[in-house]
Amino acid sequence: MSTPSLKGIRVIAFTWVWAGPWMGGVLADMGAEVIKVETKQRLDSQRVVKITKNPEQGPNQGQFNVTNRGVKSITLNLKQPKGLEIIKKLVKISDVIITNFAPRALPGWGLGYDTLKQIKPDIILVTLPAFGSTGPDKDYLSYGSTLEAVGGLSASFGYPGEVPVISGPYPSDPIGSMYGLVGVLAALNYRQRTGKGQHVDIAQNEGVTSLIPEVIMEEVMNGRTRPRMGNRDEIMAPHGCYPCKGRDKWVAIAVGTNDKWKALCHVMGNPDWAKDEKFSDQYARWQNQDELNKLIAGWTKDFTHYEVMQKLQKAGVAAGPSFNIEELVNDPPVKNRGIFIEQNHRVAGKTIVYRSPWKSALTAKNPPAPCLGENNDYVFKELLGINDKEIADLIETKVIY
């Protein structure tokens, strides 16, 4: 029996940008029916970022199509009383509501947890605001980069001895998504056992801090701020990224024991410099890593990053290229795992997306991300039984909008 885990669970998603939508994408992979509520009054900013060569594409582009894969979309203006009435009908036949809007958004529409609970007593509401729904800063605004700053991550990110920098990939968003999913799934498990729903509130900034305990505990235990270390490690050396043949090509190498060091030296052809006392034990190598890194770079530069990886992996030394996106998508072993999926989006055309970061035989097969309001008919007619004439009126009066 290979029914996906969440088959039969219906989720309403009030989500935008990244952290919220990626929750929806993963829930769809788990087999849930995820209905994203959108409105032309204020589009998800990721629908309109201009990442396209096709001007006809409209609000069907960019990151939206990566994170909202497998999700359904309806358009509904909740500021209209009729819109609110319709969403309440949908709540009645749903299990979970997820949102990464500001804490005031849902209560502002009259959809606070107390109201939702009256409509559907065992409803699960999972809110994922930047700083949580309680506390003095609950209304503060943020993007991924802000969360990294406030959560204590940015202060430790940067090249050794230099100023802190913005990360670039903004992992705080998918970290928020995953914690949001912990909330959804824990609450579903609890409802299964007790019949009770609940409101789970997640603070994204706390999520960031909870993933860097070394930084926090260094301060707690020794009153020290962890310095910015780039690729460096507390113990290991060499532990860095070295230049390779070609333009902007790099390979990461990490050596944690004397045996691995010997293996690395052997692959490098046992150069004389490697016999120097400065590199004779792990501590000495760590102490002299600036010089060590330069010498290793002198060896790696004559090979491609793939060649260095293969030579070192054959000798049991941890090494891998610092892949750019094109290399990563086209790397045969990565392809073999099937993490990237090529889809043909109805409007946007060829779209590369990724599945949830694990393999399970139960993962649902999902269509591309929806166009705006693509599932209006299914939700309004089939699920809620609204007739064609009413639908026409609702479109006319910009309730379905």
Added chain:
Amino acid sequence: MFYKVLDGVKIIEYGNFISAPFCAKILADLGAEVIKIEEPCCGDESRRQAPFLQDIPGLENSGLFQYLNMNKLGVTLNPESATGLKIFTELLRSADVFVENNPPKQMKKLKLAYTKAKKINPHIIMTSITPFGQTGPYRDYESCELVSAHIGGVGYISMREGDISKEPIKLPAHLFSFQAGLSAAVATLSSIFRQSTTGLGEQLDVSEQESVIQNLNSSIARYSYAGQIMARTDAAGHAPFHILPCKDGFICAAFVEEAEWRRFVEVMGHPEWADNELFKDFALRAKYWDALKPLMVEWTMQFTEEEIYRRSQEKAVPLGAVRSAHQVLQDKQMAARQFFVEIERDGSKLTFPGVPYRFSEIKMESPSAAPLLGQHNEEIYCGRLGYHKRDLAKFKEASVI
């Protein structure tokens, strides 16, 4: 435990360092019973990882270990011995979930791979976290957090001000091993939900590289739709999207909407900058960043992080203070939500990061300290499995426990 959600769920953790221990910690925090199995000689590798309390290394002194293993029971066991394997099998027989992060080859050699685990306990969920997953040409490659970060593509897009010819760097500490553990916990929770109704288990194959890939949604969209390859650039043609110095530290000014910039120039007392031809949109500000940056810094240097953060947020500008661990520990928002927790051991209390979620229907409880090496041997082996105390002595002599 923090929340009694997974009451009655039994988990065996045979994990090391970060990814599997963090996955099991999340489940333990939610009230599952986790029995952590460690090598009798020396325990989990994270016991030997800084930070150490008062800089004194010792198996029971690592802040990282204590954080990762709070709320768990700990036993020592060597499954390489026949007796050890027999005991391991007995533990697996009564478990619901088996979490591990060992090399696939090693698990096969130990006769503990999924095919065997399933024979021991047909209903088991086995969550395996490895650098590259259980399949594909990289499955037996050596890795560590550094290599995973780079081969997963986040290093190549790490941000950089100024000289972009320097090497790609990764985010601090072991962020991506933590993220892999978090993702694995999400996968496991969905499977526990299915197991509780169907009684069925499954294999969950979690790859740290794929967990890193979920941070690339902007990269993949740009590549997919515009053929662009993102690299380390100064703010990606968008400004301000920078960390800037201020009187006592740094602030993170990274805006996405033009309205946010217009509100920020008001905060800075320079509304006229909004109309300046050189600074009127994100692209132009990036182009003339060399002219704009000193003007902004002249203003930021007059104020503290906290002043700039508060003033900006009061005007709905999503700016962040770049907080040190010390400042994070003093954060009033986190304090109001009781994020940090105290755990007592040997009569003294230490502060640790807590969990980012709050459940409306379940009371938050105090967590318990991580187990000392082999602390629960007697409780588990005698109390649960029915061995006699004198058996334990023999096991110890034979290095089984």
